[in-house]
Amino acid sequence: MEEFFQQLTNGLAVGGIYALIALGYTMVYGVLKLINFAHGDLFTIGAFLGLTLLTSLGLSDHMGPLLGVIALAVMVIVLVGLIGFLLERTAYRPLRNSQRLSAVVSALGASIFFQNAVMLIWGARPLVYPHNILPTTAISIFGMDVPLVRILMFSTSLVLMYALYYLTHKTKIGAAIRAAAIDQGAAKLMGIDVNRVIALVFCIGPALGGAAGVMVGLYYGQISFTMGWMYGLKAFTAAILGGIGNIPGAMVGGLLLGVIEALGAAYISIAWKDAISFLVLILILIVRPTGLLGERVADKV
Amino acid sequence: MKKLIHALLLGLVLSLMMAGYSWAADTIKIGVQAPLTGKYASEGQDMKNIVDILAEKVNAAGGVNGKMVEIIAEDDAFDPKTAALAAQRLTTSGVVAVIGTYGSSITEAAQGIYDEAEVIQIATGSTMVRLTEKGMKLFFRTCPRDDAQGAAAAKIIKEFGSKRIAILHDNSSYSKGLAEETKALLDPASIVFYDALTPGEQDYTAILTKVKGSNPDLLFFPGYYNEAGLLLRQKMEMKWNVPMLGGDATNNADLVKIAGVDAAKGFMFVGPPGVNDLDDPAAKEFLATYKSRFNAMPASIWSVFAGDAFNVIVEAVKKTGSTEPAKIAEYFRTGLKDFPSLTGTISFDAKGDRAGKFYRLSKVNEKGEFILQ
Numbered sequence: 001m002e003e004f005f006q007q008l009t010n011g012l013a014v015g016g017i018y019a020l021i022a023l024g025y026t027m028v029y030g031v032l033k034l035i036n037f038a039h040g041d042l043f044t045i046g047a048f049l050g051l052t053l054l055t056s057l058g059l060s061d062h063m064g065p066l067l068g069v070i071a072l073a074v075m076v077i078v079l080v081g082l083i084g085f086l087l088e089r090t091a092y093r094p095l096r097n098s099q100r101l102s103a104v105v106s107a108l109g110a111s112i113f114f115q116n117a118v119m120l121i122w123g124a125r126p127l128v129y130p131h132n133i134l135p136t137t138a139i140s141i142f143g144m145d146v147p148l149v150r151i152l153m154f155s156t157s158l159v160l161m162y163a164l165y166y167l168t169h170k171t172k173i174g175a176a177i178r179a180a181a182i183d184q185g186a187a188k189l190m191g192i193d194v195n196r197v198i199a200l201v202f203c204i205g206p207a208l209g210g211a212a213g214v215m216v217g218l219y220y221g222q223i224s225f226t227m228g229w230m231y232g233l234k235a236f237t238a239a240i241l242g243g244i245g246n247i248p249g250a251m252v253g254g255l256l257l258g259v260i261e262a263l264g265a266a267y268i269s270i271a272w273k274d275a276i277s278f279l280v281l282i283l284i285l286i287v288r289p290t291g292l293l294g295e296r297v298a299d300k301v
Numbered sequence: 302m303k304k305l306i307h308a309l310l311l312g313l314v315l316s317l318m319m320a321g322y323s324w325a326a327d328t329i330k331i332g333v334q335a336p337l338t339g340k341y342a343s344e345g346q347d348m349k350n351i352v353d354i355l356a357e358k359v360n361a362a363g364g365v366n367g368k369m370v371e372i373i374a375e376d377d378a379f380d381p382k383t384a385a386l387a388a389q390r391l392t393t394s395g396v397v398a399v400i401g402t403y404g405s406s407i408t409e410a411a412q413g414i415y416d417e418a419e420v421i422q423i424a425t426g427s428t429m430v431r432l433t434e435k436g437m438k439l440f441f442r443t444c445p446r447d448d449a450q451g452a453a454a455a456k457i458i459k460e461f462g463s464k465r466i467a468i469l470h471d472n473s474s475y476s477k478g479l480a481e482e483t484k485a486l487l488d489p490a491s492i493v494f495y496d497a498l499t500p501g502e503q504d505y506t507a508i509l510t511k512v513k514g515s516n517p518d519l520l521f522f523p524g525y526y527n528e529a530g531l532l533l534r535q536k537m538e539m540k541w542n543v544p545m546l547g548g549d550a551t552n553n554a555d556l557v558k559i560a561g562v563d564a565a566k567g568f569m570f571v572g573p574p575g576v577n578d579l580d581d582p583a584a585k586e587f588l589a590t591y592k593s594r595f596n597a598m599p600a601s602i603w604s605v606f607a608g609d610a611f612n613v614i615v616e617a618v619k620k621t622g623s624t625e626p627a628k629i630a631e632y633f634r635t636g637l638k639d640f641p642s643l644t645g646t647i648s649f650d651a652k653g654d655r656a657g658k659f660y661r662l663s664k665v666n667e668k669g670e671f672i673l674q
Contacts, residue, residue: 003514010506126527131561138540147538220503221534222527222559230501262507270508271472271497 006144007266008259013150015258016157020212021235022242022250023164024205030181030245031201033100037107038087039209040232041114044225046080046210047217048122051129060133069133073214080210081203088202093195111232118225126224129217153215160208161251167204168247177201181245234277241281243291252292257281328371329364329624331356331614332396332420333607334387334411336403337376344403347604348425349374352400352611354590365618377402381410392418397624400610403603405429412440421626423610426603433652439630441653443609443644445573445660450548451482453660454571458487458519458546467494467517467543469508469532471524479523479548493517500528506535513541523548529568530559537564549573552663552671562669569664569674574644576602578661578673584643602644609642616640 021043028036053059053075060068091110095103134152138145168174179187180197188194216231217223234257242253257277264276284292333352336345349372356370364370373394375387384402388411391399398421402408408427415422416437424432424442433440445453458466466487470480477497484492494515498508509532512520520536520543522529529551536545537560549572557565576598579588587608592598599605617629620636633653639646650656662674 003510006510007507010504010510013506014504126555126559128555128558138538145540149538216503220531221561222503222531226501227503262510265507266511266514269496270469270511271499273507274499 002143003266004263005142007262009141009144009146009150011259011262012255013154013258014261015238015255016154017212017216017231017254018235018238018257019251019254020157020160020215021209021231022238022254023161023247024209025236025239026242026244026247026250027164027177027201027205029239030247031177031198032092032103034092034103035107035236036205037104037232038091038110038114039205040228040230040235041111041118042080042084042087042206042228043209043213043216043231044118044223044228045083045114046076046213047223047227048118048127048213048225049079049210050076050214050217051127051223052122054130054133060130065133065135069218073211076210076214077207080213081207084202084206085199087206088199092202093198115225115228122225124225126222129221129223131221134218149219153219156215157212160211164204164208165247165251173197173200237278237281240291241284243293246291246293249291249293256292328369329366329618330371330373330394330396331611332391332394332399332401333372333374334377334384334391334399334401335374335607336379336407337374339378339380341379341403343600344426344604345376345379347599347601348401348403348607350595351591351599351604351608354587354594355608355611359615365615366622370615377407377411379404379407381407384408384410385414387411388414391415392420396420397618397626398423398614398629400607400614401425402427405432408432412437416440419626421614421629423614425606425610433654437653439626441610441613441630441633441649441655443606443613443642443647443655444603446654448478448482449654450571450660451479452486454479454483454521454523454546454548455486457571457660457662458483458521461519461544463517463519464491465493465515465517465519466491467512467515467520468492469494469512469520469522469524470497471500471528472497473500473524475550476524476548480521483521483523498524498528500524503531504535505532506539509536509539509541513539513543517543519543520545522546522551525550526553526556527559530556530565533560533564533568537561544569546570554671557665557669562667565665565669566667567665569662570671571660571662573602573659574661574673576600576605578663579605579643580673581641581643581645583641587643605643609644609647612642613637613640613647 024039028034050072054072059072063071087110091106092103095106134149138147168177176192176197179192180194184194238253238257239250241257242249260280261273261277265273268276333349335348336342352372356372360369373396375391377384377387384407392414399415400423403426405427408424416439421439426444427442428444428447430446430448468480468484470476494512494517498505522545529547545568547570551570552572617632618624621628621632633649638648645659648656663671664674666672
């Protein structure tokens, strides 16, 4: 039983990361009906930018670990958000009124571009975050040793997810985003600047991905230019699992996928871990084709 | 006139034969077949340089059984066709034995020619398993073969006295192969866990938790340094202190960077020694000579195996007092036991493979350095 709870916490920690990345997919999909395939690579860029800023500015030395990490996260969020904004301007906006397939191809192209750019700038070898920044202590919960960092990481994910939920559901900007998601034409007629809404979505989504990148870098220590592929795929799966286009759905999907993976590895087979996750995905989609929470539950205003 | 020509020709032939005989009587010829040009020219040149230095030393000390050693080097250019020609030239130049060569497929192209000409061949960088599975009586090698690492790992695990072993591989052909070879040599009852992880991921806590549940006293991970580093780090965060053993693919300084010194401390791996790890005094002295002459160390351990080959040939000629290939081969199989040479002790098994201790255990110390045990 102890092992079960241990695996549950393992799964929730990974799931928190998946959820954070999945939010970026789902937000963009909700508004534009576009799968932003470059999202996983924006996550990678976040991780690499974080490392560069951390080592070149010596943030944690000057400001102490906690403030340093927060400052780092803010900087990365701003920078990756900016990259997302530019991505939308250059790769997606010119194709807004063409066929959906063109935008998908453009997204794939952007993904390849980002991945190779990261490789050319930072090199093909995995890089390593400094070790001494985060505390390595573990907290004992019901007899289980859970590393403090995992708890911090999980709570940070939850805070960021709640912040996003608050933004989209309790603010005027959020109402505009949801309106644009339902019907862009009608939103325009209501005086909403749809282009600005889309630009905003393309800042927020990638920024969350970038934040996830920094968290992964800080916690796991090792980052490589291909890491976005695996996380992107898992997060995309999580978004579909929860119902793509639906923000609470992405959170539920991410956490659920993490837990399924951990329990699948624990009780069935480690080597078949991914196969099991995807089998569960298929089964859920057979029963609920729109994902667990269905599409656009959140759109009821 | 015709008679005169015949007489002259006969004289010429006789004198040539005499000359040939007297040559053979004066020196012991040892061939070196190596890629002196081409893609692996640096390896081949290192091989020849190493053998040359050793031969000079032997000759300076009075040679072998009163005879000087003569080295005849032929270039195989890391090309099977060139290798066949090189082998033919060497077999007709009266060599006792041939040292080389580097690539397995190149060795394979020359192997039959030496075997037919009854010349001993000692391959130095050819690790392909089947080379010694053909029943060639005069073929040996001083390098390990591809499946030797599993045996070495199994031996070390047994020496630890581990009763509950967890084996985790990464499903790559290298890693899975090594895991299976090792597993086959261990007591099946002692293996409490055997499964594969997905390389390229970052979170292995679910896997580690499961392995921990099987309560092993040793975790064997024959995979790459990336995953090994992450496993070590996450293992420490779980406060799980089980010792972990890796294979030669974990021999990379980045492992310590990924895991952090605290987590990497105590990690062990089985692998071939590097040139800088050769700690035998004679090997150290030899490498110093090499460095002073060529201003660099041999680039890899593979060329040093050519030096091993030379040493065992000289030893065999000394001990048997003969240059007959059959006698030397017999001595290699039955007489040569744990002969100390550059890369460790050398013995040959019945197939002609190196049987002496070669794979070594390294351990990460408190400073995160790899220390040969």
